Amino acid sequence: MHTATVVGAGPNGLVAAIDLARRGLGVTVLEAADAPGGGLRAAEPLVEGVAHDAFAAVLPLAVASPGLRRLRLERHGLRFAWPEVQLAHPLAHGEAAVLHRGVGRTAAGLGRDAGAWGRLFTRHVRAVDRLLPDLLGRPGHAPTDALEMARFGLHALSPAALMWTRFRGDRARALFAGIAAHAGGRLDRPGSAVAAMMLGMVGQSTGWPVAVGGTRALADALVAELAAVGGRIELNRRVTTLDDVGEPDLLLLDLAPGHAAELLGGRQPLRRAVPHRRFRHGIGAFKLDLVIEGEVPWTAAAARRAGTVHLGGTAEEIAAAEAECAAGRMPARPFVLVAQQHLADPSRSRGDLHPLWAYAHVPNGYAGDATEAILGELERAAPGIRGRITAARATGPAALEAANANLVGGDIAGGAVDLRQLLARPHAGPNPYDTGVPGVWLCSASTSPGGGVHGMCGVNAAAVALRGLRAGRRFRP
Template structure:
């Protein structure tokens, strides 16, 4: 009988397997797809030689992950860290750029530059304290209380109707709202503000890194570590019910909590899982390009990541429409062109482009024309450099990956309540009522992002519960 069984080879499942294998236990990973990685897979989706990230593309949380650092993943992967973390086109050909250099950003934002510095400098200066607070349970006493307090105050400001009180011009609010929209929630809201401030702080601290060769490099590095420590990985075997699980002393599920509904659960826990909410879906389009995106403002080409959506009130209106089940007339679009700095992603002189927009849960909407037209608005001639495209609706994303309920890639709606109750309110939410079964997906604390912390927390708990072992790593 295997000591530890892990279902799902997303970054959290692999992190759980790494932790258990390094503890000297026998570990077996089961993955439903033919390739490992979950949301950190890189595939040829358009034309031969064009390698596209299936889901995640840029990984500020991965670059800063305490777990990844503790196992040396930051050294085994070649990271690219752009000088410009993200860019935001504005009306009349202008653009706001979040440079990795905070002072360069301050200078570029004009009258609101000092306000940007006052907002983010305390978080950038103690980015480790911010990562510790946001990378753990909200129920836990923070190890850096002053930093947590500063982060909380800023989230309260930017997550309420006070969010414009700090700024006098439109550029800085738009730049910040572009990262807040990553949370796919209503705005202003505390959860979206917290997510945006964390990403913005990363932008000026370690930067928005991405791995050479694509996100698959993260999964491959962890898989190699598992195998080096005696673990095994099986692909092409989908688990649809707890009754299908092979015997193991401990089982960790990098899956949606809904898989637990196939087992015998106490009524209270079953109700909690049934009531657990999922957020909006994504409609994603990958492009193979004959040349870089011809941005009208040349500075935008300095950044692989670009947020499209206009001014703060326009993006808020678009995201609020989606949360309420409507398609916005002018959607928010997130664009990433990793081939700008990573020539391994496309044939010589050509480029890959990754883009998505938020849509109502379960939508069958094909976003190809919407995203193309949105990019064309800021990059006239974009249509002329498209060689091929591949689109996936929210419904297709959900069919491809049972974790992505309704096309929600975050493992559940990102709200303040669901960051505390993920998926249940408990000091040990990774432990389930099913004997020996633990949940380690993005539906557990600390929530979504490629950092492996969910898997590490769950594995640490399983090691103590089932084997009487202390974790082999301390992050």
């Protein structure tokens, strides 16, 4: 029997492990933390009975991912729940731009930009089932629907700030900019529209749901599936040298490229070692978990029903804050993402105590405290919220990285998302999973198709690893 070791039990590592085990390999996953899941883990409760997601909270790509759908994880108890409103973006005077499932419903709330919004998204949303397998699949394949893919690519690879010039009102522009800002970084650069196009398309088709019971339920389901196909996980196993990985035929690394390069030492050829060591990480995140008594007093009515809320003002204000972060300066008003998981999944709350999940974009490695900046944005959109906070926990970039070494400098996207690293992630060429060392493959979010909970980096890496194994490319310890 062939064997494989997977280093890192994030969603990509777990899905890769499942695929390898399904093909009959004996698979062991080595995970540094004391719990599996990477970005899917739960955080310690601040108040008993109130559940917090440590990292990922809102899972549009998990629901849409062809790689996760085919695993039928509902067999292991996984369920998703949708809020009434997918996303609200409060603006001045109690107004909010709102993303709904359905382009028509979203457009209807955008006033004079309804037509332009519809023209941008209707085709893509109609084609989503054809587009997603190609967008998330291995690079270098002829797309199923080349014309639709070309249209989508043209939009996604444009600067976000250019894309929103097609809208005249603040609402559509801010809605687009806020979704684009998920990728983190400058919004006037080519490629910066990618998150808006991808998450906007998916949000208006399958929505922005949460996992019932917490994002960790997805990790639990993946672990159950891995066990069902004969794989196993060893926790508290930080891999620091190749001696730690045993003697497998395949070695898959759910790691940042720089860490993978360190692990592989001098074995990597320069054409891989150099881009992996020089791989650029993106801006950081500063996370704030709150326990709120009663509901958040949002001024905008739509935000009271929204699973996700974007704070940061107009498109121009968000772009300015993101540019500051990218330049290494902490903005006075950072872009803040808020999730209210309990609205879709009341099991997260205890009585009238609810978890509120928020993070601000900050410069990579930011060592300051962004708590007040986040509370300031919350207070602006929900006056009086401070009086309802019963517990709080701040987690800055260094603490995020300490909890998960892949979050380099607090970068939650697995690497800067710009045109270069969209097209060459983490190096140029048709096989982004190749480390240059026979039998050793990268499978983290630093490879194509990038960050987010979808497991497709793992699916793609496992497929090329198996193909390599058939061609005799085995790891030689």
